[in-house]
Amino acid sequence: MGLMRLSDLAERWQLPESKVKELVREKSIPFVGLGGGDLRQNWSRMRFRLEAIERWEEENQTVFKTTAQPLVIPARSLLGDWRKKTASRN
16 A cells, blocks of 8 residues: 555544644645645545655654652551551540
8 A cells, every 4th residue: 555545544543534634734744745736625636655654653653651660658657557547545
């Protein structure tokens, strides 16, 4: 699959076509305009090279970092040991 249509890219990213069009207008993603003229009026002439899209996805991915240290819950707080019931005072 060398060239994808707008609908193909929208399906790949699970986005509405309007969002993909917005990214094209912002020139955020690589695209190929077939024919010439005003692409905003004829989206059917818009194509996306699979290789360029895969490269763009790789360069623009977000990776969430995990914390290196585990969460430590103190056994005793300033108010006392939370694991034991406090005895009623006489």
